[in-house]
Amino acid sequence: MRICGIKLGHDGAIALIEAGRLIFCVEREKRGNNRRYQAIDNFDAIVNDLAEHGLDPRDVDLFVVDGAWWRDGLRLRSGAEPVSLQWASYVESHPDGILAPYGGVGLILDGRSFPYRSYPHVTGHLAAAFCTSPFARAGQDAFALIWDGIIFPRLYYVGRGGAQFIEYLFPLIGQVYAAAADHFGPYTSRSSWDDLGVAGKLMAYIALGSADEESIAVFRGLYEERLAATVQHAANYHAESSVDCSLAAIHDFFHASAIRLKAKRAEDVLASFHCFLERLLIQNLTTILQQYPRLPGSRNLCIAGGCALNIKWNSALRVSGLFDAVWVPPFPNDSGAAIGAACSAMAADNGFVPLDWSVYSGPALQCGDVPPEWEATPCSMRDLAVVLASNKPVVFLAGRAELGPRALGGRSILAAATSGGMKNYLNDIKLREYFRPVAPICLEDRAPSIFAPGTPDPYMLFDHSTRAEWRDKVPAIVHLDGSARLQTIPRTSQHEVAELLVEYEKLTSIPLLCNTSANQNGRGFFPDVASACRWGRVKHVWSGGLLWTKRTPN
Known part of the structure; x- marks a missing residue:
């Protein structure tokens, strides 16, 4: 079929x-x-x-x-x-x-x-998350948390025989996180509703700030008063029947917050709001799970919806002790x-049967006319490791594109992480804000010695802390708060990026590289070598055993 x-x-x-x-x-x-x-x-x-x-x-x-x-x-x-x-x-x-x-x-x-x-x-969202999960393959049931832009976080229980809705966790639509940027921080001149990427940018920005209990208490009080209450003025909001009504209530909530927090720095306010939402998520999930102690199967959790791109919440749920295992698909x-x-x-x-799938199931590389000022030479993985070790970034295009929003070695810009200036350089050529992080791609067996927890995470959807003894060795992948959005890959993987990491480790003793998406600002991944060359902000493009290099004018 x-x-x-x-x-x-x-x-x-x-x-x-x-x-x-x-x-x-x-x-x-x-x-x-x-x-x-x-x-x-x-x-x-x-x-x-x-x-x-x-x-x-x-x-x-x-x-x-x-x-x-x-x-x-x-x-x-x-x-x-x-x-x-x-x-x-x-x-x-x-x-x-x-x-x-x-x-x-x-x-x-x-x-x-x-x-x-x-x-x-x-x-x-529920079917994609569960059918791609290891729980479906193992014949296990799971809870599923679905939290998307215009809905409250909804908890389900799902297994091969079917799915049942349990209840929503609290009355805050997922858009609330991005809407905070309309009121605090560097993005107030744009509308979060029109910028689907602002939530991710905000998650990076809060590393500049620190959560404080006074601000968290303000958010908690206003939430209880204006959004969680069952009084009449919140009835339409709770019904989830009107996007406009929900957004109006949220903006009213932030207007009131801004008045009470006007003496605070924006980055601290936003960090506090993030912490408030994370606590609310864990607390209410804990309360609901206590009401369902007799559901069969293991305490597994799938997370999907736009809010599942928040790596800090994913990690908080994973370490909460509420679940035996947590799964987030690479396209949540x-x-x-x-x-x-x-x-x-x-x-x-x-029934909710397992899907046989690979994350590298996107479009194949296309053919295009490479500009004449670029020339190609044969380049093995060993040779490419030497180029990277000389602190030269490379656009790396291999096989079919990754699914979802993260570059996972198929459509990546790779670079050595050993230079403190590499993160700023990569952000500059991609026209990104200085506080945006650059992710590491690391050989799976070496990750625990560099990151905590350093568990296998192949899709960049969890938060890891860079261990203190490695922060000066690989500064380009260390975020402002010491964290890293880690991608791991087994050294036995058949994907070419794994072979490159093995060769780079042999050469430098470092098992990781910077990995950021190969794309123009505001565009999807490069579909071919020609597009990367025409962009031209990285001087080396590798694909299919060839290294394309832009000739220096005489």
């Missing part, structure tokens, strides 16, 4: 599952140097992605469209013709409706009309919604 999942709107993507295996997932931002979070608004993209894999729309048994809260604002087309389409809601309409589909007709592909299903957006936000849509149909027909 071939199932094609489709995510329209921002983070547009197309995924194909065949016989329980993920064949590909193509996010629009990873095509043609498109903008980050690029939407799908023309169904020709679906036809073209299928054709690249030798398929016609008629070869697909089932199309599944991700649910959404909006009903307008996206002008859909098939070729030049406008298309009207309906889909499921954002959240299931009743507790037993997590797998209740909306059945539609009129998905126009290559001039033909196809029927389709649609499941709630939250269902896709809407970049994984097409996979989630397809997994929802798979779960509806067969």
